[in-house]
Amino acid sequence: MSHKITVRQLIHQLQTVDPDLPAYLAINPDWPYAHYIGRLVEVPGPNGAVYLAENGQEGVLPPTVRTELGWAAV
Numbered sequence: 001m002s003h004k005i006t007v008r009q010l011i012h013q014l015q016t017v018d019p020d021l022p023a024y025l026a027i028n029p030d031w032p033y034a035h036y037i038g039r040l041v042e043v044p045g046p047n048g049a050v051y052l053a054e055n056g057q058e059g060v061l062p063p064t065v066r067t068e069l070g071w072a073a074v
Helices: 007-014 063-069
Strands: 024-028 031-043 049-060
Touching: 024 049
Parallel strands: none
Antiparallel strands: 024 031, 031 049
16 A cells, blocks of 8 residues: 555545444554544645544554554564
8 A cells, every 4th residue: 555545545445344433543563552533634735635633542453453454463
């Protein structure tokens, strides 16, 4: 997967899963916790971007998620 994805690509990926499931961020293989998604910030313009803020931790990622991401179990 590319280091950068567009909002369109993110929406496409999200449309393939159950829309009623909670969504989390998995950020760091050395600290494999599920993080809540916080605010969204859009920077408009030709060099703009969308940023999703982290909003705290839920707990350790399940082993199946770490395996699917290719992260070693802790």
